[in-house]
Amino acid sequence: MTLYDLGIEYLNQADILYNKALILRDEARFARGSIAEDINSRSLKFFTMAIECRRTGKYLVSYYECETNAKCKTQSAK
DSSP states (O other): OOHHHHHHHHHHHHHHHHHHHHHHHHHHHHOOHHHHHHHHHHHHHHHHHHHHHHHHHHHHHTHHHHHHOHHHHHHHHO
16 A cells, blocks of 8 residues: 555545534534533544544645655745
8 A cells, every 4th residue: 555545545534534523513403402512522523533634645645746846845844
């Protein structure tokens, strides 16, 4: 498995996590009180994980491009 393949897996997992977060957010609309708070908290965690997976996936997919591209090197140094 290459870094590109691993990056694609991360991006796919980000989509799954994001969709789970959306489902939980919709469920929270019909819940009340502490149950709604719990569901919203879980939804936020899924959104956060999705963001991190997407960020990591994009980095891994573009790793080899950045290795040969001077522009990427100067941007990552900042």
